[in-house]
Structure formats: C-alpha cells, structure tokens
Amino acid sequence: MPITALATIRRAAAAALLVTATLALTAGCHDGTGHKAGDSVTAVSPAPVPPSHDDGAPPTGPDGRAACTPEMLKFQAGAMPRRAHRMLLTVTNFSDRPCTFAAQPYPLLHFGDGRRAPLPAIGASAPPGVISLAPNRTAYALIITSAAHGPDGSHHRGGKISQFGVALSARATPTQVGLDGRAPVHVDPHTARVTYWQSSLAAARKW
Incomplete structure (x- = not known):
C-alpha cells in the first residue's frame, strides 16, 4: 500500500x-441532571436565630415573678359610703398570668398638677407579705382623701376631683382612673394618704 x-x-x-x-x-x-458528577450536594442549615427576650411577658419584679402592669389590670375607684374622707381603689387582674406588686408595694397616686409628688403611703398599713394577683383576683388600696379641719370635718384646702393618676412604678406614666359614677370627691393633696395594696376589702377597710 x-x-x-x-x-x-x-x-x-x-x-x-x-x-x-x-x-x-x-x-x-x-449525571444527566445538569450537575457535574464530581460535585457534592451539601444540605445547608439556616443560620441559628438567637432566642428572643421580647416575648410579650411583663417585666420581672425583685422576687422573680412578673410585675403587675396597667395593661394587665382593670382599675376602679370611688368614695366609700358612710366613710368620711375615704376612697377605695381596686385593681383586678384580667390577664391570664399572675403578677406581683413586689417592686412597688403601694400605688403612686397623683392628684391635680402632674408635677406634684405622689401621695405618701401609710407605713403601718404594709401587709406581712408581698401582694400577688392571680388571674381574676383583686387587690385594694384605701385612700384617706384629706384630714379633717375642725370639729365639723370641714375642708379648707384642696378641691373636688372626678379622676386621678395611678402609677405602678416610679418611672411609669400614670394611668388616669375615673371615679365610679363620676361623682366628684374632695381631695386635699397636702394631707391625703394611701395604704399599701391589701389582699382583701376587709383589710383595706381597717384604715
């Protein structure tokens, strides 16, 4: 060839x-699927999400239990029948969680000018233990609206109010609470006092 x-x-x-x-x-x-045979398929897990601390729970008091907040409570107030210079404040826990008044054991009440300091508490009214509220339970505070000025109990200072501010901590904005029936009550902010929170109406009425 x-x-x-x-x-x-x-x-x-x-x-x-x-x-x-x-x-x-x-x-x-x-491999017939558009992937190179030498490629390895790795399952990538999502980046871990850090646990959230803002779960809607109320702040915690010094005893480790949730502190009562205005959003959890229903406020009511009004003059006490047949009790001169006395007004009753009640709070009912309508939330589904228990709460406590350990951080602030008496209500901080503001009458009139918001710049005025809250009413002082009656020290002797402090209960033996911390007042806590289970769901649907109520606590009480009695307000001595003024001191009597004279044998007839007449007033020389203060004025009539139909609502007042209630704060549950020193830095909180007071919640405005109207009086039942809107019947005005005479209050003298200079001599008025408030009890510590009480677990029963009978305990509050002692003052």
Whole structure:
C-alpha cells in the first residue's frame, strides 16, 4: 500500500479515537441532571436565630415573678359610703398570668398638677407579705382623701376631683382612673394618704 494512503488511514483512526474519548469524558462529568458528577450536594442549615427576650411577658419584679402592669389590670375607684374622707381603689387582674406588686408595694397616686409628688403611703398599713394577683383576683388600696379641719370635718384646702393618676412604678406614666359614677370627691393633696395594696376589702377597710 502506498505510504500516503497508509498515513491517511492512521490519521482517520486517531481522529475517531479522539472523538470517542471526548464523548466518554463528557458523559462521565455530568449525571444527566445538569450537575457535574464530581460535585457534592451539601444540605445547608439556616443560620441559628438567637432566642428572643421580647416575648410579650411583663417585666420581672425583685422576687422573680412578673410585675403587675396597667395593661394587665382593670382599675376602679370611688368614695366609700358612710366613710368620711375615704376612697377605695381596686385593681383586678384580667390577664391570664399572675403578677406581683413586689417592686412597688403601694400605688403612686397623683392628684391635680402632674408635677406634684405622689401621695405618701401609710407605713403601718404594709401587709406581712408581698401582694400577688392571680388571674381574676383583686387587690385594694384605701385612700384617706384629706384630714379633717375642725370639729365639723370641714375642708379648707384642696378641691373636688372626678379622676386621678395611678402609677405602678416610679418611672411609669400614670394611668388616669375615673371615679365610679363620676361623682366628684374632695381631695386635699397636702394631707391625703394611701395604704399599701391589701389582699382583701376587709383589710383595706381597717384604715
């Protein structure tokens, strides 16, 4: 066979082998799904979410229990029948969580000018333990609205009010509480006092 024809046959055979090898490499590098066979599939977990501390729970008091907040309570106030210079404040826990007055054991009451300091508490009225409120339970505070000025009990200072501010902590904005029936009550902020929170109406009435 002439040398030229032999060289042509050898070149054709080499080209056929090259095509076959290329096809084999291509088939080996893909798995038919568009992914390279050498690629590894790794399941990536989402980045961990730090635990949230703002879960809607009320702040915690010094005893480790949730402190009562205005959002958890229903306030009511009004003059006490047949009790001169006395007004009753009640708070009922309508939330589904118990709370405590450990951080501020008596209500901070504001009458008239908001810049005036809250009424002082009657120290002797402090209960033997912390007052806590289970859901649907009520606590009481009695307010001595003024001191009597003279044998007839007449008043010389203060004025009549139909609402007042109640705060449950020193830095809180007072919640405005209207009197039942909107009947005004005479209050002298200079001589008025308030008891500590009491667990029963009978305990509050002692004052």
